[in-house]
Amino acid sequence: MEPFSRFQRVVLSKFRINDNYDHKTGDQVLQLVADLLMDVFNDRNHVIRWGGDEFIVFQLIKEQGDLEMTLNRLKKELVSLFHAMTVDISLSIGYSLYPQNGENLDELVSTADKYMYQNKKCKNEGYYGQDNGC
DSSP, X not given: OOOEEEEEXXXXXXXXXXXXXXXXXXXXXXXXXXXXXXXXXXXXXXXXXXXXXXXXXXXXXXXXXXXXXXXXXXXXXXXXXXHHHTOOOEEEXXXXXXTTTOSSHHHHHHHHHHHHHHHHHHTOTTOSSOOOOX
């Protein structure tokens, strides 16, 4: 099986730490999340801060099982981090596959956004990239 690439968008929802605490605390939380993402995705992949509370990940996947394993580890690690910090943050994740879901960054972002918003709507962290309509 040929390796394929995954583009993933991770958004921290309800990120009001700057408002409830201060910007220094907000920056520290973002750094903890970035460190965790880099640990989960290791140095062969790319983790990029995309916006204020958003990250994107470019990951090389060899098999579908690798994708599910990484998503499960990410969810588990982020939930543990959020509980340890005792702050009210949740996450929404959407992903797209290259070249199946797009040939360029705009197409990949659009597909990942679609699944991320579906994830928010369903309020079920199991819907990352499937088009199952809840």
